[in-house]
Amino acid sequence: MKFSPLVEKLINDLQIMPGIGPKSAQRIAFYLLDHNRDGALKLGETLTEAMNNISYCPKCRSYSDGEECEICRDAGRQDSGIICVVESPADVLAIEQTGEYNGTYFVLHGHLSPIEGIGPGELGLDELARLLDTGRYHEIILATNPTVEGDTTAHYIAHMAGRRNVVATRIARGIPVGGELESIDGSTIMRSLAGRSPL
Amino acid sequence: MKFSPLVEKLINDLQIMPGIGPKSAQRIAFYLLDHNRDGALKLGETLTEAMNNISYCPKCRSYSDGEECEICRDAGRQDSGIICVVESPADVLAIEQTGEYNGTYFVLHGHLSPIEGIGPGELGLDELARLLDTGRYHEIILATNPTVEGDTTAHYIAHMAGRRNVVATRIARGIPVGGELESIDGSTIMRSLAGRSPL
Ligand SMILES: [Zn+2]
Ligand SMILES: [Zn+2]
Numbered sequence: 548m549k550f551s552p553l554v555e556k557l558i559n560d561l562q563i564m565p566g567i568g569p570k571s572a573q574r575i576a577f578y579l580l581d582h583n584r585d586g587a588l589k590l591g592e593t594l595t596e597a598m599n600n601i602s603y604c605p606k607c608r609s610y611s612d613g614e615e616c617e618i619c620r621d622a623g624r625q626d627s628g629i630i631c632v633v634e635s636p637a638d639v640l641a642i643e644q645t646g647e648y649n650g651t652y653f654v655l656h657g658h659l660s661p662i663e664g665i666g667p668g669e670l671g672l673d674e675l676a677r678l679l680d681t682g683r684y685h686e687i688i689l690a691t692n693p694t695v696e697g698d699t700t701a702h703y704i705a706h707m708a709g710r711r712n713v714v715a716t717r718i719a720r721g722i723p724v725g726g727e728l729e730s731i732d733g734s735t736i737m738r739s740l741a742g743r744s745p746l
Numbered sequence: 747m748k749f750s751p752l753v754e755k756l757i758n759d760l761q762i763m764p765g766i767g768p769k770s771a772q773r774i775a776f777y778l779l780d781h782n783r784d785g786a787l788k789l790g791e792t793l794t795e796a797m798n799n800i801s802y803c804p805k806c807r808s809y810s811d812g813e814e815c816e817i818c819r820d821a822g823r824q825d826s827g828i829i830c831v832v833e834s835p836a837d838v839l840a841i842e843q844t845g846e847y848n849g850t851y852f853v854l855h856g857h858l859s860p861i862e863g864i865g866p867g868e869l870g871l872d873e874l875a876r877l878l879d880t881g882r883y884h885e886i887i888l889a890t891n892p893t894v895e896g897d898t899t900a901h902y903i904a905h906m907a908g909r910r911n912v913v914a915t916r917i918a919r920g921i922p923v924g925g926e927l928e929s930i931d932g933s934t935i936m937r938s939l940a941g942r943s944p945l
Contacts, residue, residue, distance in 0.1 A: 550808060550809040550810070550815070550835060551800060551809055551810050551811040551815075552811075553795065553796050553799055553800050553811060554796070554800055554809045556792055556795075556796070557792055557793070557796040557800075560785075560788060560789045560792040560793075561789065563778070563782055563785035563786065563788075563789055564774045564777070564778070564789075565773060565774060565777045566770060566773070566774070571765060573836060574764060574765070574836075575763045575764060575765070576796075577834060577835055577836060578763070578764045579762070579763070579793075579797070580796070580797070580800055580809065581855050581856070583762055584797040586759075586762035587762065587793050587796075587797045588793065588794060588797050588798075589759055589762075590759045590760065590762055590763075590790075590793055591789075591790045591791070591792075591793035591794040591797070592790070592794070593755055593756055593759040593790075594756070594759075594778075594786050594787065594789055594790030594793070595787060595790040595791070596752065596755075597752050597753070597755070597756040597775075597779070597786075598778070598779070598783040598786045598787050598790070599787075600752055601750060601752050601753055601756075601779055609749060610749040610750055610753045610779065611749070611750050612750040612751075612752060616749070616750075635776060636749060636776055637772060637773075637776060656780050657780070
């Protein structure tokens, strides 16, 4: 038993979204059909508009409408001479929310992963090299994730920076603020001990 | 800090889907932008096509492309003289999966709820009355959910059926097959006792 082919197609296509399996897709499809067709039509338009028009900032690869992004257009931030490399635009948001960072960013949209066929080209590292070649940066902060892939990517970029006499730093690993020692994994505790500083 | 207004709009519009909050919407938006723009464009088209073209079967109010649905076009099922009332198209799927029911359906797309402004008109009960008036049905099975609203709706329809000399039955409430008595709530156990039958 199936409903019309178009209902099946809708339930199917909804599953391209991460975290949406067949059950959730069916629930979403029925909800939209019964209670919010106008909203769903608007979402359809927005998806089309967004996929066709959102590109990467030509300087930092954050999302933008084609122009340089707000942060890259900020002369004060450009003059800081510091650039922070992150894996995802979400990381930019997370760092900006602290209000403590006043440099610029470079967004990789991933990490080096030979198995998935993601090399330096896919991460825009040629563009990053060109930025470092300008001589405008004295420090590059490597804020990729604290995972094997994130570490590998950070080391690769640190090497690029070293050849250009730019200091590469890595964000600290340790006990999260407010975390309880007894519930933290062993390798994090080891990192935290190794990175200890005088009080 | 925000990305381009179009990114914000995308994250916003994704939240019309039930179960998708700001965090999931952001994760979905970034995933689609970075990894599946083609899929997202297709989803955009499918949403538009689906919302504009999927309607209710004129007879049972299941989803259809405007025509009578597969089940309503099945002469054998029409001749059964039995119609089963459910709250949602998902319930039709659930009952069809048992393979044990050979009558037709009527889908309410909700239940009576004066607070939400859902009355008999919103549930298509005029159409149901016309179906019962044809004299082709001898039994109406009330398979609305075992909730206060589902019960109220079932009683309302049972009254409609009674005035037309159609027998109204309610699906049994009791211990789910495979359920353990000790983990079942008290009102279900009471129902199960009251509905006991000789072995
Ligand atoms: Zn930028
Ligand atoms: Zn039908």
